[in-house]
Each structure stands twice: as structure tokens, then as C-alpha cells.
Amino acid sequence: MKNIFLFGTLFILGFASCNLFDKKTEPATDTLTVRSTDTVRLTKDSIINLPVSYAIPAGFYQGMLPCNGCEGIQQTILFESDNSFKMEEVNWGTQTPPKKREGKWEKKSDTIVLNVNNKPASKFRFHLDSLVTLVRDGKMIDAGDMPNYVLLRKTSAGANSAWRQRGEQGIDFYGVGNEPFWNIEIDNEKMILFKLAAWQKPVIVPIEKPKIYKDSTVYIIPDSTRLRITIINEFCSDGMSDFLYEQKIQVRYKGQLYKGCGMWLGSSKAGD
Numbered sequence: 001m002k003n004i005f006l007f008g009t010l011f012i013l014g015f016a017s018c019n020l021f022d023k024k025t026e027p028a029t030d031t032l033t034v035r036s037t038d039t040v041r042l043t044k045d046s047i048i049n050l051p052v053s054y055a056i057p058a059g060f061y062q063g064m065l066p067c068n069g070c071e072g073i074q075q076t077i078l079f080e081s082d083n084s085f086k087m088e089e090v091n092w093g094t095q096t097p098p099k100k101r102e103g104k105w106e107k108k109s110d111t112i113v114l115n116v117n118n119k120p121a122s123k124f125r126f127h128l129d130s131l132v133t134l135v136r137d138g139k140m141i142d143a144g145d146m147p148n149y150v151l152l153r154k155t156s157a158g159a160n161s162a163w164r165q166r167g168e169q170g171i172d173f174y175g176v177g178n179e180p181f182w183n184i185e186i187d188n189e190k191m192i193l194f195k196l197a198a199w200q201k202p203v204i205v206p207i208e209k210p211k212i213y214k215d216s217t218v219y220i221i222p223d224s225t226r227l228r229i230t231i232i233n234e235f236c237s238d239g240m241s242d243f244l245y246e247q248k249i250q251v252r253y254k255g256q257l258y259k260g261c262g263m264w265l266g267s268s269k270a271g272d
Contacts, residue, residue, distance in 0.1 A: 055126065056079075056107055056112075056126075057079040057105075057112055057126060057131065058079055058081065059078065059079060059153065059154070059155070059156050059159075060076060060077070060078050060153070060154040060155070060156055060235075060244045061076070061077045061079070061130075061131050061151040061152065061153055061154065062074065062075065062076045062077075062151060062152060062154050062244065063075055063149070063150050063151040063152060064092075065133075065136075065148065065149055066145075066148050066149075067091060067092075069091075069094075070091040070092055070093045070094050071091075071092040071093035072091075072092045072093075073089050073090070073091055073092070074089065074090045074092060075087070075088075075089050075151065076088045076089075076090075076154075076235045076244070077114075077131075077151065078156075078235070078246065079105060083104050083105055083106065084102065084103070084104055084105070085102065085103060085104070085105045085114060086100070086101075086102050086235075087100065087101045087102070087114070088100050088234065088235050098234055098235075100234075101116055101121075102116075103115050103116040103117065103121070104118075110125060110126070111123050111124060111125055111126075111134065112124045112125075112126055112131065120135075120138075121137060121138060122135055122136050122137065123135035124151070129152070129153035130150055130151065130152050130153065131150070131151040132146055132149065132150055133146065133149035133150070133151070134146075136149065154242065154243075154244045155242055155243055155244070156243065156244060156245075156246075156263075157243040157244065157245045157246075157261070157263050158246075158263055158265070159243075160243065163263070163265060164265070166185065166265060167265030170187055170189070170190075171185045171186070171187055171265055172186050172187060172188045172264065172265060173185070173186040173188075173231065173247075173262055173263070173264050173265065174186075174262060174263065174265060175231075175247075175249040175251075175260050175261065175262025175263075176238060176260050176261060176262065177238075177249075177251075177258050177259055177260025177261070178238065178239065178240055178260070180196055180197060180198060181196070181197040182194070182195060182196045182197065182251070182258055182260070183195055184229065184249070184251060184262070186207070186219070186229070187207065188207060189207065190206075190207055191204055191205060191206055191207055192204070192205050192206075192207060192219065192221070192227070192229070194227065194251060194253060203225055203227070203253070205221045205223065205225060205227060207219075208220065208221055208222070215232065215233050215234075216230055216231060216232045216233060217230075217231040218230050218231075225253060225254065226252070226253070226254055226255065227251070227252070227253050228251070228252040229249065229250070229251050229252075230249065230250045230251075230252075231247050231248075231249050231262065232247060232248040232249070232250070233246075233247060234247070234248050235248075236248040236249075236260075236261035236262075237261065238260065238261045245261035245262055245263050246263050246264070247261070247262050247263055247264070248260075248261060248262070249261065249262040
């Protein structure tokens, strides 16, 4: 009798378990799947409908714009406190160098106008920490296309407290790279320090007067280290954080090339 009761109990439990598993494996027919591109589009749509901000932009703004003949145009603008700006546009999927422009920006009512050679070139509406393009290269953007022309606020590496401390300690330029991880410090009055994470001790050499060109600054150390440092005036992302840097840097040490990002700290620049 006990065996019959036990068998019946096990049968009922087994049947219930099968039903539970069946319910778990049933496809969810009412689940809404949203692609990442759709999410970005929804975010940009919501930005252009936000109330207009009457503040002024500061720091980096970046976005990916439509492009004919390339994967997209990465536009980056750095707004300075003296009303100057620097802009770079990189055509993804091509080997063309970045297109660079500089000029002055001004606030007119609820818009930000970029002037190149004293002529208005672009116009934006400021929404919180985002810029919506109204006019690009003298051409008005259709209202329906505006979500494709949104620039989002990015954090400057100069906002990093550790970097600010190095500037206060007299370091004029600081750079970093990865694969492998390395860093470099340049004190224009004393020395250059270069170190890979795997090294126990850094390479420290006396400072040499750099060669300054239009788009770069080059330090060449004439000793056995064969150390050559090239600081390039192009915006840079380290690929490991959300920080944007004002310069790219290349360090050649004993025949090996290391690439990374960096920034002049404070108001320091080579030759100052």
C-alpha cells in the first residue's frame, strides 16, 4: 500500500515538474526587442525635445554624424573659456587625416554660433549637456534629421584629479597608453620619465629642448635609450575610459613604438 502511495506521489510531482519546465521554456511572444541603434535614436529624439538651456558650453562635445562614402563622421568640438574653439572631424572607414578648424564661438539668445575666419559656419541649440546642430557648414539641418546631428558632452582628461595634482607638482605634460600599459611625464625644466607597468624602475632622462612644429612637438634624447617623443595636436581617446584628450602621443624607445593619449597640464606648453 505504501509503495502504491509513493508511486502516485512521485507521478504527480513529476507531472507538475514537467509543466513548470514547459512554462519556463515557452517562447515569450510579447517581448519587445529594441536594437542598440533604436535606443540611440530614442535618446537623441528625447534630447531635441528637452527645454533649451541658456547656459554656455564648456569642454568637449562629440557625436557621430551621417556620411556619404564613409561609415560616419566623428565630430569633436572643444569649447575654451576664452570663447575660442577647436573642431576635428574624422571620416570613419577611410584613411583621410582629420579635418581641423579653429575659431571663436559666441552665444546668441538660445543658440551657440561657431565663427571661422570671422564668418558664421555652424549653429547649435544647447540642451542641458548636449548640442543639437541647426546649421552645419552654412547649410540648415531639416528638423527630421536633427536627431542624427546631436553632440553629447564628454569629460576632459584634465578633469581627472590625479592629473591636476601632477600639474601642481610641476609636470607639464602627462601621457598614457595601453597594450602594454605605460605612462610618461615631461617636466620642461628638469626631466622626462617613461615607464611601462611591467618595469620595476622607470627610464628617467634629462630634458632636452623640443622641436616645435605647426601640428606637433618632438623631443629627441641623444643617448643610448634612443628615446623620441612626438606629441601630436589631435584629439584622442584612450579606449579604456570616457575621457577625451587634447593630444595624441607616440613614444619610440629602443626601436619599439608606443602610442597613446596625453595633455598639457594647466597652461603649460612646450617652450613656455
